[in-house]
Amino acid sequence: MNPEARQEALRYHGLVESKDGLALTVQGFRKASRRALELREQGDPEAVRMFTLDPGDPLRWEYCRCIQIEAYTDEVHRSGF
Incomplete structure (x- = not known):
């Protein structure tokens, strides 16, 4: 997964990178x-x-964050990253 695809996946799942993680x-x-x-x-x-x-x-909010991180991680794994 290239950086642009990664950013698009984060955006799609409603996640942003912060100093503390996602x-x-x-x-x-x-x-x-x-x-x-x-x-x-x-x-x-x-x-x-x-x-x-x-x-x-x-x-x-934390529960929802975990759901979205799981969905994002699944997408990253499917992409072969």
Whole structure:
């Protein structure tokens, strides 16, 4: 994966690089929330707990960040990087 493709993948997943690693954008939070809804419907206990939290709760944002990092990592692996 070249640097441009990497940046595009980060942008697609709603992630940005920060001094502390990868941070979640509002777009990423929305995408992750949609994915979490699917997981909740499948009975995933973490997704169920996540939706009991206020949308502004840092734990909810961290959960969503992890979902997006996982999706980004899967894409990187599929690309052969």
